[in-house]
Structure formats: C-alpha cells, structure tokens
Amino acid sequence: xxxxxxxxxxxxxxxxxxxxxxxxxxxxxxxxxxxxxxxxxxxxxxxxxxxxxxxxxxxxxxxxxxxxxxxxxxxxxxxxxxxxxxxxxxxxxxxxxxxxxxxxxxxxxxxxxxxxxxxxxxxxxxxxxxxxxxxxxxxxxxxxxxxxxxxxxxxxxxxxxxxxxxxxxxxxxxxxxxxxxxxxxxxxxxxxxxxxxxxxxxxxxxxxxxxxxxxxxxxxxxxxxxxxxxxxxxxxxxxxxxxxxxxxxxxxxxxxxxxxxxxxxxxxxxxxxxxxxxxxxxxxxxxxxxxxxxxxxxxxxxxxxxxxxxxxxxxxxxxxxxxxxxxxxxxxxxxxxxxxxxxxxxxxxxxxxxxxxxxxxxxxxxxxxxxxxxxxxxxxxxxxxxxxxxxxxxxxxxxxxxxxxxxxxxxxxxxxxxxxxxxxxxxxxxxxxxxxxxxxxxxxxxxxxxxxxxxxxxxxxxxxxxxxxxxxxxxxxxxxxxxxxxxxxxxxxxxxxxxxxxxxxxxxxxxxxxxxxxxxxxxxxxxxxxxxxxxxxxxxxxxxxxxxxxxxxxxxxxxxxxxxxxxxxxxx
Amino acid sequence: xxxxxxxxxxxxxxxxxxxxxxxxxxxxxxxxxxxxxxxxxxxxxxxxxxxxxxxxxxxxxxxxxxxxxxxxxxxxxxxxxxxxxxxxxxxxxxxxxxxxxxxxxxxxxxxxxxxxxxxxxxxxxxxxxxxxxxxxxxxxxxxxxxxxxxxxxxxxxxxxxxxxxxxxxxxxxxxxxxxxxxxxxxxxxxxxxxxxxxxxxxxxxxxxxxxxxxxxxxxxxxxxxxxxxxxxxxxxxxxxxxxxxxxxxxxxxxxxxxxxxxxxxxxxxxxxxxxxxxxxxxxxxxxxxxxxxxxxxxxxxxxxxxxxxxxxxxxxxxxxxxxxxxxxxxxxxxxxxxxxxxxxx
Numbered sequence: 001x002x003x004x005x006x007x008x009x010x011x012x013x014x015x016x017x018x019x020x021x022x023x024x025x026x027x028x029x030x031x032x033x034x035x036x037x038x039x040x041x042x043x044x045x046x047x048x049x050x051x052x053x054x055x056x057x058x059x060x061x062x063x064x065x066x067x068x069x070x071x072x073x074x075x076x077x078x079x080x081x082x083x084x085x086x087x088x089x090x091x092x093x094x095x096x097x098x099x100x101x102x103x104x105x106x107x108x109x110x111x112x113x114x115x116x117x118x119x120x121x122x123x124x125x126x127x128x129x130x131x132x133x134x135x136x137x138x139x140x141x142x143x144x145x146x147x148x149x150x151x152x153x154x155x156x157x158x159x160x161x162x163x164x165x166x167x168x169x170x171x172x173x174x175x176x177x178x179x180x181x182x183x184x185x186x187x188x189x190x191x192x193x194x195x196x197x198x199x200x201x202x203x204x205x206x207x208x209x210x211x212x213x214x215x216x217x218x219x220x221x222x223x224x225x226x227x228x229x230x231x232x233x234x235x236x237x238x239x240x241x242x243x244x245x246x247x248x249x250x251x252x253x254x255x256x257x258x259x260x261x262x263x264x265x266x267x268x269x270x271x272x273x274x275x276x277x278x279x280x281x282x283x284x285x286x287x288x289x290x291x292x293x294x295x296x297x298x299x300x301x302x303x304x305x306x307x308x309x310x311x312x313x314x315x316x317x318x319x320x321x322x323x324x325x326x327x328x329x330x331x332x333x334x335x336x337x338x339x340x341x342x343x344x345x346x347x348x349x350x351x352x353x354x355x356x357x358x359x360x361x362x363x364x365x366x367x368x369x370x371x372x373x374x375x376x377x378x379x380x381x382x383x384x385x386x387x388x389x390x391x392x393x394x395x396x397x398x399x400x401x402x403x404x405x406x407x408x409x410x411x412x413x414x415x416x417x418x419x420x421x422x423x424x425x426x427x428x429x430x431x432x433x434x435x436x437x438x439x440x441x442x443x444x445x446x447x448x449x450x451x452x453x454x455x456x457x458x459x460x461x462x463x464x465x466x467x468x469x470x471x472x473x474x475x476x477x478x479x480x481x482x483x484x485x486x487x488x489x490x491x492x493x494x495x496x497x498x499x500x501x502x503x504x505x506x507x508x509x510x511x512x513x514x515x516x517x518x519x520x521x522x523x524x525x526x527x528x529x530x531x532x533x534x535x536x537x538x539x540x541x542x543x544x545x546x547x548x549x550x551x552x553x554x555x556x557x558x559x560x561x562x563x564x565x566x567x568x569x570x571x572x
Numbered sequence: 573x574x575x576x577x578x579x580x581x582x583x584x585x586x587x588x589x590x591x592x593x594x595x596x597x598x599x600x601x602x603x604x605x606x607x608x609x610x611x612x613x614x615x616x617x618x619x620x621x622x623x624x625x626x627x628x629x630x631x632x633x634x635x636x637x638x639x640x641x642x643x644x645x646x647x648x649x650x651x652x653x654x655x656x657x658x659x660x661x662x663x664x665x666x667x668x669x670x671x672x673x674x675x676x677x678x679x680x681x682x683x684x685x686x687x688x689x690x691x692x693x694x695x696x697x698x699x700x701x702x703x704x705x706x707x708x709x710x711x712x713x714x715x716x717x718x719x720x721x722x723x724x725x726x727x728x729x730x731x732x733x734x735x736x737x738x739x740x741x742x743x744x745x746x747x748x749x750x751x752x753x754x755x756x757x758x759x760x761x762x763x764x765x766x767x768x769x770x771x772x773x774x775x776x777x778x779x780x781x782x783x784x785x786x787x788x789x790x791x792x793x794x795x796x797x798x799x800x801x802x803x804x805x806x807x808x809x810x811x812x813x814x815x816x817x818x819x820x821x822x823x824x825x826x827x828x829x830x831x832x833x834x835x836x837x838x839x840x841x842x843x844x845x846x847x848x849x850x851x852x853x854x855x856x857x858x859x860x861x862x863x864x865x866x867x868x869x870x871x872x873x874x875x876x877x878x879x880x881x882x883x884x885x886x887x888x889x890x891x892x893x894x895x896x897x898x899x900x901x902x903x904x905x906x907x908x909x910x911x912x913x914x915x916x917x
Contacts (some may be wrong), residue, residue, distance in 0.1 A: 042591050044895050049623025049696035050595070057590050064597040071604060091621045094598060194626030196639040196649070197668060238666045 045094075052094045063098040070105045197239075207236040207248050208456075214255050215452040223259055230256050243463035250483040251456060254490035262491075275317045275354075277484070280477030282320055284469050286536045287561055290544075290553045291406050292321040293532055294563035295435035297525035299402045300328050302433035302565075306400040309337045312391060312429065314383055314405040316343030319358040321406065323365055330369040338372035340399070342391060347379045355379060383408060384418040388428035396430050403429060406437040409507075413444055413500040423514040427568060433519055434566040439501040440552060440559040443489050455489050458501075458560070465541060465555035504550055504562045517569035520549030529553075584808045587859060587887050589897045596891045600809050603690065607817050613689060613722050623696040629663060631656030635706045637699070638668050642739045646719065648732050650739075651693045653706045653713040671745040672712060678755050678783070678912045679746050680705060681736055681771075682715045685762030687791060687818040688729060693717035697894050704896070705759075709909045714740055718767065722821035726833050729763070729822075733771035741780055757784045757912055758850070761893065763822075765790025769836060769869075776847045783915045785852040786908055789860055789890055790869065793819055794835040795828055798864035808859040808889045815862065835865075837872030844876040851879035853911045855904055857888035883907055 042054050052060055089100045214229035230252055237248035256262075282288040303309045309329070313321070322341060329336045341362065348354045355377030366373030380386055393401070403426050412418035426434055441458040445451050462482060469475050489499040508518070526546055533542045533553075543554040550564040585593050602621050606614045627637040634656045642648045654672075657663060663670070672679075682705070684691050684698040691698060693715040702713045718732035737756065740746060746754045758768035758775075765787035775782045793815060805812045823831050832841040852873055856866045873880040885892070888900040895901065 044897060045591050045595060047696070047700050048595065048894070049625070050598070052591070052594065057594060061585070061590060061594050061597070064594065064601060067601055068597070071601070091602075092623060094594070098598075191630060192626060193629040193662065194639075195629045195665070195668070196627070196641065235665075 049092055050094050051092050056095050060094050060098060063095075063102060067098060067101055067105070070102070203236050203239045204244055207233065207240060207244065210236055211248065211251055211255075211456060212449075212453065214252075215449050218255060218258055219448045226255070226259050230259060243460065243467050246479055246483075247456070247460050247463045247486075250459070250486045251452075251490060253483075254487045257487065257491035274481075274484070277477050277481035279318055279320070280474045281481045283474040284472070284478040285466055286533055286542060287553060288320070288406070289532060290529060291437040291561060291563060292324065294521065294525050294529055294551050295404055295406065295437060295565075296321065296325045296328065297528065298433055298435050298519065298521055298563075298565040299325060299404065301522060301524075302402060302519070303329070303337065303400055306432075307337050308340070308394075308399045310340040310342065310394070310399050310401045312342045312344070312401060312403045312431075314344050314403065315408045316345040316355060316358065316377070319343060319362055321404070322362055326362070326366060326371055326373075327369060330371050336369075336371045338374070339366065340374040340376075342376045342378065344378045344380055344383065344386065346381055353377070353379075382412070382415065382418065384412055384415060384421045386422070386425055388425050391429065393429060401429055401431045403431045403434045405435070407439065409436060410438060410444070410500045410502060411498040413502070414495050414497055419510065420514070423510075423516075427515060430568065432567065434516065435563065436507070436566065437561060437563045438504075438507060440503055440562045441501050442503050442506065444500040444502050444506075452490060455486065457558075459486055461555050461558045462560055465560075468541065504547060504552070504564060507564065508548070511564075511566050515569050516566040518549050519565040519567045521546075521551050521563065521565055526551060584859075584889065587808070588889055588892070589895070592889075592891070592895050592897060595894065596809050596889070599690075599891075603814070606690075607814065611722060611817070611820055613821065615723065618690065622691065624692065624694045625696050625699045626694065627651055629668065631660060631662060633703065633707060635703045636663060637703070639694075642716075643732075643735050646732065646735070648719075648735055649693065649717045650736055651699070651702070651715045651717070653702050653715070655706055655710045655712075669743075669745045672748065674710075674748060675750045676748045676755055676915070677710075677712060677746070678757055678915065679712045679714065679740055680757045680759050680786070680912070681733075681740055681768075682713050683718060683729075683733060683758075683760030683764030683767040683771075684715060685760065685764045685789070685791070686720070687815075688721045688763040688766075688822040689818055690720070701761075701894065704905070705908070708905055709913060711757075711912060712746060721818070726822055726824055726831075729767050730770045730774070730833075733758075733767045734774050737771055737775060737780060737782075753781070755915065756780075756782050757786060757915075758782055759786035759788070759908075760790070761788035762890070763791045763818075764788075766792060766833070770833065772850055773842075773844070773847075776849055782850040784850050784911060786855075786911065787852060787866075787869075788855045788893055788904070789857050790854065790866055791818075791862070792835065792865040792869050793829050793862060794838055794865060794868075795830055798862075800864040801861050804859060804861035804863075808861070810861050810890060812861065837868060837875075844873070844878060846877070849873070849876070849878045851881070851911075853881050853883065853907060855883045855885065855907070857890060857892060857900075858884060858886040859889045881907075881911070 040054060042050075042052050042057060045052050089097045091097050210229055210233045214226050214233060217223070217226035217229060233248060233252040233255070237245055237252055240248060278288070299311065311322070311325070313319075315321075326339060329339055341359070343355050343358065345355050359375035359377050363373055363375060376392070378386070378390065393399075409419065409422070412422055439458070441454055443451050443455045443458070445454070459482060463479070466475060466478060469478075485499045488497060492498075511518075526544060529544045529551060533544060536542065541555055543556070545552045545554055545559065547559075547562070550562050552559040552562045554560060584597075588596070602618075606618045606621075608614065627639045629636050629638050635653055636656055637651050637653045639649055639651050642650055652668075654668075657667065657670070682698075682702055684693060684695065684701075686695075693699075694717070698715060702715045705711060705713050714736065716732060716736040718736075719728040721729075737758070740756060741754050743754065748755050758772055760766070760768040768785050768787060769790065772782050772785050797812070801812050801815075804810075819829050819834055823829070823834060829835060830838050830840050832838065835841065852870075854866065854870045854873075856863050856870075860866070867882075867884075870880050870882045883904065885900045885903065888898075892898055892900045893904055
C-alpha cells in the first residue's frame with residue numbers, strides 16, 4: 001500500500017527542530033548529566049520535541065500519573081472523546097497538554113466545560129466537535145495562526161495556570177508559530193536545510209527529459225519556459241556524475257547562450273586555441289589517431305609506385321597526421337618518393353605564421369628519415385576561398401596528389417555554394433585519392449530539436465568513451481574541445497554555425513552527385529586500425545566497422561567517426 | 573486496579589530519571605489513546621502527536637542528514653546520517669553523496685522501534701538516536717522509514733528492510749576503500765530489532781554480506797506467557813495486553829504468536845544452523861517484560877551455532893537509550909562502538 005509522501009514532512013516540525021543553532025545537549029560523556037537552571041526547559045526533552053520546564057518536571061509527572069489513573073477508570077468512549085480533543089492542544093507543551101486532558105476527563109464544577117480554557121477556539125467551538133472517533137477538521141482561528149504569540153485565557157478560579165505567550169526566544173528555531181494548534185506553517189530557516197534526494201538514476205532520466213523539453217521550448221520560441229528549464233537542468237546536472245554531468249552542463253550552457261542570445265565565447269573564433277585543444281583530444285582518445293591512421297593507409301596505397309607525391313591537407317592544424325605517413329613512405333620498398341605537402345589552415349589570432357612553423361618541424365623530420373620534402377603553407381579563412389591556381393599544381397603524370405580532410409568539410413555546409421566550390425577545386429586537382437574523415441551523425445537537419453536530440457546522443461556517447469581515459473590535463477582539454485563543438489552546434493545559427501556534421505550516407509550522396517566515386521579502404525586498413533585500438537585501454541569498448549568500403553570507429557554499438565576515401569568517377 | 577497501578581507508577585519512577593519517566597509515560601499515555609480495542613489504529617492522531625524533525629543538511633554537532641527515496645513504488649524513504657566533512661562547511665547538494673572516506677567505513681542500516689506501529693524515521697526520538705550513533709564513531713547511519721501496521725502487516729516491514737539493504741549495498745559512495753564493498757550492520761530497537769533479524773535472515777539466504785546485527789530490546793513473543801511477562805506486567809510502562817495488541821496488528825490475520833515473525837526460534841521457524849548468520853549484539857533491559865523472549869532469542873542463536881553477545885542491563889527499562897542521562901545508555905553506546913569497530917580492523 002502506497003504511503004503518502006507528505007507524511008515524512010510532518011506537520012509538526014515547527015516546534016521541534018533539533019537541527020538548531022542553540023546549544024544541544026551532550027551526546028556522550030558519562031559525567032555530564034544535565035545541569036540545568038530551574039527556569040529553563042529540559043534540554044534533553046527539548047531535543048526530542050517536548051517543551052517542559054525543569055522546574056515543572058515533577059508536576060508534569062504527577063499529571064501523567066493522574067491521567068493514567070483516570071484513564072484506567074474512564075469508559076471506552078471517554079477515551080475516544082479524549083483522543084479527539086487532544087488535537088486542540090499542542091502536544092509539545094506537555095504541561096498544558098496534560099492539564100487540558102485532565103480537565104476533559106474531570107471538568108471542574110465551576111466551569112461549564114473545557115471550552116472556557118480556550119476562547120479562541122471557543123468562538124467556533126461547540127459540542128458537535130466531541131463526537132468521538134477520528135480527527136475532524138479544525139475550523140476557525142486554530143488553524144491558521146501566524147503570530148508567535150498565543151494565549152490560553154484561563155478561568156481564574158481554577159487551579160490552571162496562566163500560560164503567557166510562548167516567547168519566540170525560548171523556542172528552538174524556526175519562525176513558524178511557536179505554539180500553533182493543529183497544523184503549523186512549515187518554514188525553514190537558514191540553520192536548517194531539509195533535503196530529500198531522489199535516486200540519481202532517476203535524476204539522470206529527468207535530466208534528459210529536461211534537456212529535451214528545453215530544446216523544444218527554444219524551438220517554439222517559448223523562452224520563458226526554456227529559461228526555467230535551463231535552470232532546472234543546471235541543478236539536475238550537478239546531481240549526476242561523470243559523462244552525463246559534463247555533457248549536460250555543456251548542453252545547458254549552449255542552450256542558455258541560445259536563449260539569452262549571447263554570442264559564443266570569444267574562443268570560438270580563436271583557431272590557435274582550437275589547434276591546442278585538438279592536440280589534447282588527439283592524446284586522450286583514439287578518434288583522431290584512428291582518423292589519421294586510416295586516411296594515411298588509403299593515401300599510402302594510392303601512392304603505390306609513384307615517385308613524386310603531393311598531399312594537400314585541408315586540415316593542417318599541427319600537422320599531426322604527417323609524421324606517420326612520412327615514416328611509412330621512408331620505409332617503402334624501393335625507397336621513399338619525394339614528398340610535397342601543402343598545408344591549409346585558418347589564420348592565427350596573433351597573425352603568426354604557425355603553418356610555417358609546422359612545416360619547419362616536418363622538414364626536420366624529413367631530413368632525419370631521408371625523405372625529400374617540400375612544403376607550402378596556405379592561410380585561408382575558409383576552404384571555399386581556395387582556388388586551384390593557388391596550389392601550384394604540377395602535371396599529374398609527374399606528381400600524384402592526395403587531398404586530405406579531417407573534420408573540415410562539414411564547416412562548408414553553412415555557406416551557400418561552399419561545398420560545391422571546394423568539390424570543384426578538388427576535381428581540378430585531380431587527386432588519386434580524396435580522404436575524408438567526418439563525425440558520423442546528422443547534426444545539420446533543418447529542425448533545431450532534431451539536431452539537438454541527435455547531438456545529445458552523439459556527444460553523450462563520445463563523453464562516455466572518454467570516461468575510461470585516465471584523468472589528466474589532456475582529458476579536460478578534450479572535453480573543452482568537444483564542448484566548443486556542442487556550443488557552436490546548439491547556440492549558433494547561419495554562417496556562424498559551422499559544426500554541421502552529416503552522416504556517411506549523406507556525404508556519399510553529395511560525393512556521388514558531385515562526380516566522385518568511392519575508393520574502398522582495404523582490409524589491411526581495417527586490421528591495422530583494430531590493432532591501433534588495442535593500444536587504447538585494451539581497446540575496451542571501441543569497435544572498428546566496415547561500412548561500404550569505409551571504416552567507422554564506434555564506441556560500443558554507436559559509430560562516432562567515419563573515414564572514407566574518394567576518387568574522381570570515371571566520367572571525368 | 574487503581575491502587576496497584578499507583579504502586580507500579582511509583583516503582584517505575586524510582587528506576588529512571590524523572591525526565592525519562594515523563595517521556596516514556598507520555599508515550600504510553602498517547603499510545604493508549606491511539607490503540608482501539610477493535611484492533612484499528614488512530615493514525616491521523618498518531619501523526620499529529622508524533623514529534624518529528626526534518627532532515628538537516630547543515631551539520632549539527634558534526635552530523636548532517638538528508639532524506640532519500642529508495643523505492644518509488646512504495647514511497648520508501650530513509651534518512652541518511654553522515655559525519656560532517658572536515659572544515660565543517662555545510663555540504664553542497666553534490667557533496668551529500670560524496671564517497672565515504674576511509675579504509676573501512678561501517679554503514680548501519682537502522683530500523684526504528686514502535687512495536688511495528690508507532691514512530692517514523694523522522695520522529696525526533698529516532699532522529700536524535702541516529703545522530704548519536706553517527707557521533708559515536710563516524711558511522712554512516714541509514715534509518716529506514718518502513719511501512720507500519722496495522723495498515724501494512726507482515727511482511728511489509730521486512731520487505732522494506734530488504735529493499736533498504738539492497739539500496740545501501742549498491743551505493744558506490746558507501747563503499748569502503750579497502751575492498752570497494754559496503755560494510756553493513758543491521759540495527760534496530762523494539763520492532764526494529766525484530767526487523768533487523770529478519771532482514772539478516774534474508775540477506776544470508778541471498779548472499780548479501782551483513783557484518784553484524786545490533787538488537788536493542790528486540791520485539792519477540794510467543795503464545796506462552798513467560799515468567800517475566802507475568803512478573804513485570806504493567807510495572808514498567810508496558811503491559812502484556814498492549815503487546816498482544818501490537819502482534820495482532822502486525823501478524824497476518826488469523827495467525828497467532830507462534831508465527832515465525834513473532835517467534836523466530838519457535839516451532840514454526842526455520843533453523844539457522846549452518847548458515848553464516850551475522851554476529852549479534854543483543855541488548856536486554858532487565859525491566860522489560862518481554863525479556864524472557866529476548867533471552868530465548870539469544871539462546872536460540874547460540875544453539876544454532878551463531879555468534880551472539882548478550883548484554884543484560886539489570887535495572888534498565890524500555891527506551892533507556894532514548895536519553896543519554898543514565899549509565900545504561902553510555903554502556904550500550906560503548907558496546908555498539910566496540911561491536912562495530914571489531915569488524916573494521
């Protein structure tokens with residue numbers, strides 16, 4: 001049978017708050033028996049919710065005895081009568097409570113009844129109350145007392161005491177009325193913090209619901225609701241642990257930015273920070289390494305037998321992909337080809353020629369491994385700004401070209417004609433292979449809520465996979481790296497929204513209709529990718545899957561990134 | 573009757589401090605009002621009269637508390653008590669379930685008393701007792717707000733106890749560092765002691781490890797009228813008649829006090845022989861009229877080859893552990909601390 005949750009909050013704790021700032025009794029310490037001044041309340045009973053003056057203890061005991069005797073003598077319904085009546089008196093105030101009970105059972109001849117005791121109630125009281133049986137509603141003034149003062153007016157002829165208003169200072173805490181009869185108004189002071197926790201798994205579910213509801217509210221421009229929900233999310237997010245907490249926090253922040261129309265943090269636009277973050281991401285988890293590795297495999301195979309090779313990298317960053325390829329080329333049977341690299345990247349915030357620096361480092365490596373090396377760095381705000389003529393292409397008989405793009409193509413989808421322009425340039429380049437790595441998820445749908453839902457699941461999985469990594473600076477930075485993507489995807493629109501990921505099938509369509517044909521990645525690539533994964537946490541959780549000649553890296557059953565390779569279709 | 577009642581009243585007054593006497597007599601009085609002869613119970617009035625306190629996430633005397641919902645289906649709430657963190661700052665919302673910090677941190681799953689009918693985890697007397705237990709040795713205490721009779725008869729209270737045990741056992745934040753397991757003790761007074769025993773039996777049968785049982789004046793009985801019941805009837809706050817009423821309220825309708833819930837070593841009970849039942853600390857108050865049943869319980873454990881320490885307190889009455897104003901209280905607290913800490917080497 002389900003019980004009422006209200007029960008646990010109890011109507012009475014206005015008078016019995018133990019968690020107070022007043023001195024509490026000694027908890028242990030054999031020798032410290034109570035040393036209480038006569039006029040003060042018994043501390044030990046006070047903690048237990050009963051207010052009894054130490055000086056009155058004996059009298060209270062006497063009353064208890066008297067009541068006991070009388071109850072022994074009373075008829076059955078007399079007791080029921082008592083039971084009903086007790087609700088009019090504050091059970092915490094033992095002296096008066098017992099007193100009043102005694103009067104009920106043994107009304108003095110002088111008065112007409114107990115009604116004389118309590119004029120406030122008296123106003124509304126009449127004998128219809130005393131019908132025995134269960135508690136009935138208490139009408140009138142008794143219920144909604146707000147002041148701290150109350151008084152039992154007394155019949156002076158009796159031996160009952162005048163009980164002056166309970167002074168608030170003698171009460172333990174709470175500003176709720178000191179001796180309210182019946183229900184108390186529950187208030188909580190700063191010194192008491194009652195909390196009920198719901199199971200955090202429960203919270204996890206609620207969190208997801210709140211996130212979705214917030215996104216929906218944003219979509220329907222119900223910003224008031226969205227705002228309220230975003231606050232809820234923040235609150236729920238901190239009750240979670242690990243991946244869920246981080247993801248929820250990033251999404252909440254992104255939603256908040258969208259709601260309040262805050263422009264994304266300045267760092268969105270700072271590319272050198274992006275590069276740094278990506279390096280941390282590179283270290284922490286296998287995704288980038290997988291991307292580089294699989295793309296390099298495809299390039300290596302496409303360059304087989306070629307004496308002069310040229311790689312055009314749309315995603316130069318720190319050039320992390322190329323040392324491995326260069327080494328593989330160096331070890332090639334028949335000796336390495338001469339290797340030309342054109343690196344394209346966005347301008348650095350401080351205008352430094354970081355692309356040049358990267359090139360220099362690679363040149364040093366090339367020298368060390370005896371590979372003939374040529375390098376050119378290009379700064380471009382967008383890949384769509386490129387023209388084939390800038391790239392100093394050489395005749396394809398002399399030089400085989402590979403074009404490489406890791407997590408860059410999707411950024412073009414926000415610009416009209418962007419991707420078409422780039423495809424056009426690539427076709428002009430006439431590469432032997434065009435390697436592409438992209439996030440495997442549709443974060444570019446026309447409906448905000450759909451994008452939100454997809455990305456929530458995507459990044460939850462991604463963050464989950466990061467949880468296994470040992471805590472480190474790298475890990476934190478990786479999370480920040482991903483967090484920026486989340487922020488862009490949720491908070492931005494139009495050309496500002498660059499994280500427009502799409503799935504393999506969507507890309508396949510684009511490539512297909514733009515004159516490219518798939519170049520299947522071999523089983524070699526597959527096997528070696530699997531080996532690579534084993535280096536990360538024993539490969540626990542990660543999976544490599546083949547999909548139409550492409551390779552996907554999944555966390556458990558969810559594919560997260562896809563490497564695909566393309567060549568010009570026969571028509572060209 | 574009046575005359576001998578007066579004698580009884582005077583007698584009980586001589587063995588407990590006055591404020592304890594007032595407290596327990598007051599309970600007795602109130603409870604008399606609540607029990608109806610037809611076996612029904614005035615629950616509304618009971619809740620009205622019960623002095624309750626909210627949980628308090630701000631530390632008081634080095635202990636803070638918060639309530640948790642363990643099972644939505646039955647609205648099973650429990651109150652968790654923890655030692656305050658170093659620095660004394662009030663824990664933030666996220667800190668409430670911060671992993672316990674220690675090689676071995678005992679977690680006591682506590683079942684309050686009330687003869688299966690009265691009190692709640694948020695009753696002031698039990699909130700205070702649990703706080704004292706935490707203050708004692710830095711244990712974490714989880715006080716279970718189990719469903720009560722007569723609205724919820726056997727086995728509801730045991731089921732709730734079982735749910736609570738599983739909940740505690742599966743909290744990662746309650747795991748001790750030494751072995752990433754939760755070090756659980758079951759404890760309870762009066763009916764809570766009875767519940768602790770029965771939950772322990774279930775635990776043993778299901779393979780959940782319980783390190784020890786702490787039973788304070790546990791509530792057991794049987795059909796027979798024992799010598800102590802006859803001798804002490806009505807003398808120290810409790811009557812045989814009220815005991816009968818509570819058993820009738822808790823046991824399934826039509827069952828008598830030979831039912832194993834009432835009489836765990838009676839003819840209808842399963843044997844504990846051969847089971848790796850947790851060691852038990854059984855505290856018996858010398859002026860408790862059901863002591864013969866409690867002693868039989870301890871005997872029964874011994875005969876079944878189980879480890880039991882019996883603590884017999886001569887002049888103690890029921891409820892002596894509710895106030896720290898007597899030697900019995902301090903003795904028992906020390907024994908409990910020793911009992912629990914023995915497992916924590």
